[in-house]
Amino acid sequence: MNDTTPALALxxxxxxxxxxxxxxxxxxxxxxxQMLALLGPNGAxxxxxxxxxxxxxxxxxxxxxxxxxxxxxxxxxGRVGAMLQNGTLLEDVPxxxxxxxxxxxxxxxxxxxxxxxxxxxxxxxxxxxxxxxxGEAQRVRFALALLPDPEVILLDEPTVAMDVETRRxxxxxxxxxxxxxxxxxxxxxxxxxxxxxxxRVVVMDRGRIVADGTxxxxxxxxxxxxxxxxxxxxxxxxxxxxxxxxxxxxxLLEDGRLRLATSDSDATLAALFAxxxxxxTGAARDIAVTTPSLEDAFLQLTTH
Amino acid sequence: MTALxxxxxxxxxxxxxxxxxxxxxxxxxxxAVATTRTTLRNGMFVFFTIALPVVMFLMFNQIxxxxxxxxxxxxxxxxIMVNMAAYGGLGxxxxxxxxxxxxxxxxxxxxxxxxxxxxxSFVAGKLVAAMVVVLPALLGVFLAGILLAGIxxxxxxxxxxxxxxxxxxIPLVLMGLxxxxxxxxxxxxxxxxxxxxxxxxxxxxxxxxEMFPDWLQSVSLYTPTYWLGQLGAWGIIGDDLPVRGVxxxxxxxxxxxxVCALLLRRAARGASRR
Numbered sequence: 001m002n003d004t005t006p007a008l009a010l011x012x013x014x015x016x017x018x019x020x021x022x023x024x025x026x027x028x029x030x031x032x033x034q035m036l037a038l039l040g041p042n043g044a045x046x047x048x049x050x051x052x053x054x055x056x057x058x059x060x061x062x063x064x065x066x067x068x069x070x071x072x073x074x075x076x077x078g079r080v081g082a083m084l085q086n087g088t089l090l091e092d093v094p095x096x097x098x099x100x101x102x103x104x105x106x107x108x109x110x111x112x113x114x115x116x117x118x119x120x121x122x123x124x125x126x127x128x129x130x131x132x133x134x135g136e137a138q139r140v141r142f143a144l145a146l147l148p149d150p151e152v153i154l155l156d157e158p159t160v161a162m163d164v165e166t167r168r169x170x171x172x173x174x175x176x177x178x179x180x181x182x183x184x185x186x187x188x189x190x191x192x193x194x195x196x197x198x199x200r201v202v203v204m205d206r207g208r209i210v211a212d213g214t215x216x217x218x219x220x221x222x223x224x225x226x227x228x229x230x231x232x233x234x235x236x237x238x239x240x241x242x243x244x245x246x247x248x249x250x251x252l253l254e255d256g257r258l259r260l261a262t263s264d265s266d267a268t269l270a271a272l273f274a275x276x277x278x279x280x281t282g283a284a285r286d287i288a289v290t291t292p293s294l295e296d297a298f299l300q301l302t303t304h
Numbered sequence: 305m306t307a308l309x310x311x312x313x314x315x316x317x318x319x320x321x322x323x324x325x326x327x328x329x330x331x332x333x334x335x336a337v338a339t340t341r342t343t344l345r346n347g348m349f350v351f352f353t354i355a356l357p358v359v360m361f362l363m364f365n366q367i368x369x370x371x372x373x374x375x376x377x378x379x380x381x382x383x384i385m386v387n388m389a390a391y392g393g394l395g396x397x398x399x400x401x402x403x404x405x406x407x408x409x410x411x412x413x414x415x416x417x418x419x420x421x422x423x424x425s426f427v428a429g430k431l432v433a434a435m436v437v438v439l440p441a442l443l444g445v446f447l448a449g450i451l452l453a454g455i456x457x458x459x460x461x462x463x464x465x466x467x468x469x470x471x472x473x474i475p476l477v478l479m480g481l482x483x484x485x486x487x488x489x490x491x492x493x494x495x496x497x498x499x500x501x502x503x504x505x506x507x508x509x510x511x512x513x514e515m516f517p518d519w520l521q522s523v524s525l526y527t528p529t530y531w532l533g534q535l536g537a538w539g540i541i542g543d544d545l546p547v548r549g550v551x552x553x554x555x556x557x558x559x560x561x562x563v564c565a566l567l568l569r570r571a572a573r574g575a576s577r578r
Contacts, residue, residue, distance in 0.1 A: 054418050075418050077325065082418045088410040093342050101342065104334030105421040107325040148419055 005068040007032045007152045007183035008053060012062035015048055022048040024207035025062065030185065032151070035178050037198035038187040041302050044204040046187040047085065050156055053185075054082055067151055074152075078107030081150035083141045085157045085187075089129040095140055096125040099147065106148040118173060119143035134161030142170070146177070153177065155186035159193065171197055195294045205302045215294055222297045224248075225265035228257050229287040231278075240278060244271045257286075261296070265289050332425035335416075336432035343400060343433045353399065353437065354444040357392025361385055361445050365453050382457075385449035386536035387509040390469055392441035394509075394529060395500055397473045400434035401480020402496045409489045423568050427481060434477040435470070442469055457540065465539025472532045472553055478560035485567035503529045528556045 008030040015023045023045040030036055038046050051057040052064050055071030066074035074080050090098055099116070103109040116122050119142045124132065132140065138161055145153055155174075159167045174197070178184050188194055194201050195215040203211035203218065211218050224246075231237070238250040238258065246264035253259050262268045272279035272287070279287065344350060365381045404427070407413055413426060446462060449455040457465075483495055504510055506520070507529025516524060524530045531549035538546055 056414055056417065072417075076328075076420050076422060078420050080418060082415075084411065084415060084418075086411075087415055088412055089415075090342065090407070090412050093345065097338075097342065101335070101338035102416070102419050104338050105331050105416060105419050105425070107331075107420050144415060144419065 005032075006030055006065075007034070007067060008185065009065040009068075010049070010053075010062070011064075013049065013052060013059050013064055014061045015052065015057065015059050021207050023052070023059075026204075026207070026209055028202065028209065028212075030183060032183050033178070033181050034200055035174075035184045035198050036186070036200045036202060037194035038185060038202050038204060039189075039191065039194050039298060040187075040204035043206070044302075045207040046204055047156060049204070050082075050154055050185075050187060053154060054080060076107065078109075078148040079151045080154065081145035081148050081152070082154040083138070083145045083156060083158050085160075087141055087144075089132075089137060089140060092128055092130045094125065095121060095127055095129060095132075098129055098140070099143060102144055103147055108149055109147050110149045115143050115146050118146060118176075120169070120173070135163065135166050138162060138170075139166075142173075150182065152183045152185070155184070155188075157188060158186055159188070159190065167193075191294045191298055201294070203298060203301050210301045211297070218297045218301075219292050219294055222292055222300045224261060224263045224292060226290050226292055226296065227260040227262060227265060227268060227287060228253065228290070229260070229284045230257050232283050232285060235283075241284075244268050261292070328422060328425065331421065332428055335421060335425055336429040339429045340433040340436050343403065343437055349399070350437065350440065353392065353396040353441045356395065357388045357441060358444050358448045360391070361388035361448055362452060364388070365449075379455070381449070381453055382455055382540060383533075383537055385445060385453070385455060386465065386469075386540065387533050389442050389445035389465075390472075390529065390532040390536055391504050391509045392445050393438045393469055393473045394476050394504060394532070396438045396441040397434055397476040398480035398483070398496050398500055400437045401430065401477050401482075402484040402492050404430050404481055404484035405487065405489055405492050408485070424565075427485075427564060427568055430481060430484075431477055434480065435473065438470065438473050438477070442466055461540045461542070464542070465536050468539040469532060469536045472528070472535055475528050475553055475556035475560055476532075478557060478564055482560055482563045482567060485564060503527060506530075507533060509533055526552065528553050 006029045008028065010026050010028040013023055013026040014021070022043075026045070026049060038049070040046050048057065052059050053066060053071055055075050064071055067079050069077070069079075071080075090101070099112060099121075103112055116125065119139050121139050121143050124136055124140065127136070129137075129140070138158065142158070145155070159170055162170060171193070174184060186198070199214065201211070201213065201215050201218055202209055211221065213221070234256060236252055236256070236258065238252070241247060241258060241260055242250045244260070244262075245267040246262040247260050247268060248263060249261040251259045260268065269279070269287075269289070271277055272284060274280065278284035361384060364384045368380050368384065413423070416426060417423065443466070446457075446466060450457055450462075479499075480496065483492060483499070487495060506524050507527040508516070508524055509529055509532075513521060513524060513530065525548075531546065531552050534546050534549050535553075
């Protein structure tokens with residue numbers, strides 16, 4: 001198997017459901033070993049794209065190749081593993097039996113004990129699938145994704161229903177998986193997760209890719225800076241702030257601070273601290289300047 | 305909390321060299337065994353597939369059983385036993401096949417396909433599981449007949465009848481599979497129940513064929529259930545094999561297998577969430 005063949009190659013991929021174009025001429029090449037986050041609001045086309053990559057749906061036009069072969073072939077050859085969103089588990093069956101059933105259909109499964117250890121499901125082996133909590137079921141789904149010893153792993157909203165600690169442990173394990181050379185593509189709504197874990201972020205909106213780069217590159221794309229400050233006496237009057245040079249938006253944050261989006265932080269700060277300005281008189285205090293978050297970039301890219 | 309194992313050199317080449325692949329046939333066989341195990345775990349299902357025909361047999365036998373009938377003087381009870389065994393097998397076959405739809409509709413089939421199972425292997429596995437599940441139903445009625453109703457059967461008669469009925473179940477399992485593949489989850493239950501009852505009725509498993517009006521008799525001759533009963537009885541009496549019966553059952557089996565193959569292609573192509 002050629003190591004330069006990309007893990008995923010989507011070319012002009014299109015799929016519609018009646019009037020709705022769910023995926024609109026998407027081009028995407030994912031090299032081996034990459035950790036890629038797929039971001040997008042509901043209806044952006046992430047799940048439909050994932051289904052086509054897994055061979056569960058056929059494109060209307062365009063092609064999708066997994067490790068150089070058709071998706072269905074790739075799945076049957078054991079190149080793919082997936083954590084499906086709300087993927088149902090066979091009911092009323094002990095977890096161990098479920099795992100060995102699935103291992104039996106894989107082309108070259110990882111040793112069962114290996115997978116049990118890695119997915120942290122040894123405590124769940126005797127439990128019935130119908131009795132698992134949300135987080136426990138996710139761990140079992142993760143085990144199922146690992147079982148085929150896949151080259152490419154697709155995760156659809158993998159950390160939904162996980163508490164903070166479980167989520168942290170999950171990503172620790174995923175990093176090990178990626179360190180082995182496997183390609184990981186995950187769709188998520190948790191922007192910090194995408195920012196922290198992925199080497200590459202692809203933002204989809206209404207069936208198209210609207211941004212593609214590292215988290216830093218995407219944040220940089222929307223440019224500008226964010227100023228947060230507090231007004232004396234807990235005032236929340238946005239009008240004088242909106243009038244400052246460079247400021248494009250003023251929002252009230254939950255803790256009472258005000259958030260200014262500006263295209264030129266230098267100009268804004270200069271105006272604040274000019275004689276008589278809000279900063280100079282002390283009306284505006286506790287000023288912080290930050291680069292936009294991925295959430296800012298995401299919202300800007302996807303709200304219409 | 306155990307420490308995570310560090311990635312080893314072996315796994316660092318994940319899939320870089322083609323690993324030894326398990327052949328599809330072996331994977332199908334493994335799946336057949338595994339899904340048989342999970343089907344049998346459903347205790348309520350297994351219990352009712354045995355209990356219902358046994359109870360019906362004992363009931364009917366109590367009422368009609370002791371009348372003499374048949375060329376070799378078998379009692380009517382013997383034929384009731386064969387018919388109830390056929391009915392029990394029929395129930396097990398169709399219901400086991402229809403279970404396929406829950407796994408298809410709730411998305412489990414998708415998970416299996418991503419793991420590497422071909423849809424036809426999925427159906428083959430379900431076929432095997434259903435045939436295994438049918439056996440206890442058949443055996444249960446025969447044993448009830450011998451042990452509780454005092455019906456006299458030689459080992460040859462028992463084996464021949466049992467085997468004939470078992471093999472004859474194949475078209476009925478395929479029917480269950482076809483229903484499971486074709487219909488929406490909510491429709492499967494009612495359709496299988498009513499279908500089963502109609503087949504049993506028109507096939508003469510409940511009320512004797514001889515009592516039917518002429519038109520019903522002609523219809524009955526095309527049902528798989530009528531010939532199941534006939535072949536089961538042949539297994540005991542051992543006279544001339546009803547060839548028409550074998551042909552009818554084989555035709556049903558081939559036709560339903562084709563239907564299943566068509567439905568399967570449709571199911572595999574559109575295995576999406578919708």
